[in-house]
Amino acid sequence: METYIPGILDRIKGPIALAFSYQAEDVAALHLLLRYTPKSLELEIFTLDTLKLFPETQGYHEKVEAFFRISIKKYYPLPDEAQKLEEQLGAWGMRGSLEDRHACCHVRKVNPLRQALAGKSAWVTGLRAAQSLTRKGLQILEYDEEHRLLKINPLVSWTDQDVADYLHTHDLPLHPLYAQGFKSIGCAPCTRPVREGEDSRAGRWWWENPEHKECGIHLKKPE
Numbered sequence: 001m002e003t004y005i006p007g008i009l010d011r012i013k014g015p016i017a018l019a020f021s022y023q024a025e026d027v028a029a030l031h032l033l034l035r036y037t038p039k040s041l042e043l044e045i046f047t048l049d050t051l052k053l054f055p056e057t058q059g060y061h062e063k064v065e066a067f068f069r070i071s072i073k074k075y076y077p078l079p080d081e082a083q084k085l086e087e088q089l090g091a092w093g094m095r096g097s098l099e100d101r102h103a104c105c106h107v108r109k110v111n112p113l114r115q116a117l118a119g120k121s122a123w124v125t126g127l128r129a130a131q132s133l134t135r136k137g138l139q140i141l142e143y144d145e146e147h148r149l150l151k152i153n154p155l156v157s158w159t160d161q162d163v164a165d166y167l168h169t170h171d172l173p174l175h176p177l178y179a180q181g182f183k184s185i186g187c188a189p190c191t192r193p194v195r196e197g198e199d200s201r202a203g204r205w206w207w208e209n210p211e212h213k214e215c216g217i218h219l220k221k222p223e
């Protein structure tokens, strides 16, 4: 498995951020970043707390912080927007239509991400091309037009096995829901374990068509 992270980071001047969303891939990306980020480069590890995460996620959050001796900054939806959404959709209403689901992701993920990336020069993700149909054309380096900064996907060509091997080799902690058949960790109302033979993101928004399975934070603007 390859990563080009040292060569890329050496060329970046401003602060960078890792979007940590509790995936196995994110743990590998975090480990790589802590190893290769030059001391002169400011690095923020952040997560988007949608207020809809699994109860197990908070315990895992604390475990990762203790393991790496880091602090993971949480960004939240704006309270008035989240409350309005809850009143409109209720606890499970995001499953009612694609439009409602996008509205929920927009308030709970897209808007907080904008806040998290403000003032950064680049953001790093654990995205891989093999994860799903929506990620097939992924590149290691992309320009994020929406947020006007560089997006770095150091694990772009990694396979499921590469990720598993990396975590095993370095004895890195895994979210406890992986042991219950989950292959991707998201919000509780929108994530379930995957079945044999399904791709790793099949458990996310499982009631939707595969081409819709993104929350909006990794979508490119239409050309």
Ligand code: SF4
Pocket (backbone or CB within 6 Å): 050, 052, 094, 101, 102, 104, 105, 106, 108, 109, 186, 187, 188, 189, 190, 215
């Ligand atoms: S994944 Fe589901 S609960 Fe989470 S923000 Fe999107 S629609 Fe809302």
